[in-house]
Amino acid sequence: MHRIANYCGLISLAYLLSACVPAHHNKASAPLVGTSWELMSIQSMDDATGTTHISEPAYYVLTFGRDGRASFRLNCNRATGDWSAQPGRGDSGQLAFGPLAATKALCLPPSEDERVARDMAYVRSYLLREGQLHMSLYADGGIYTWRRSGR
Secondary structure: OOHHHHHHHHHHHHHHHOOOHHHHHHHHHHHOOOEEEEEEEEEOOOOOOOOEEEEOHHHEEEOOOOEEEEEEEEEEEEEEEEEEEOOOOOOEEEEEEEOOOOOOOOOOOOOHHHHHHHHHHHHEEEEEEEOOOEEEHHHEEEEEEEEEOOO
């Protein structure tokens, strides 16, 4: 009886550990794996804020690593953190970033480095359309629009 309890415990542990495998290993995230993107605009759902157009998109680059890590160039700063994606319909799905570790240099204005680093915690979904990546924030907080990077 003791062996059966140990066996059941091991099966339960294996099941729980398999549930912890990050979603970036799913085939659904394949359109994002290994790709790099340059930030084009940040659209706020607040009419008073409107849309921020990025004058130097190459200063804001997001790369989805094959290892489940995302790396960011944020103007004069760098950041990295985990990412995961879940399948959706067509070229869309859920997207999430873990906490980002970022450098804190003071970039020359105008700079959106702190805003981008902060907002990545609120990304909830993505849509790939016409060569662009649109990332939606939680509770209609905004939409980040990226174009493919030549990197």
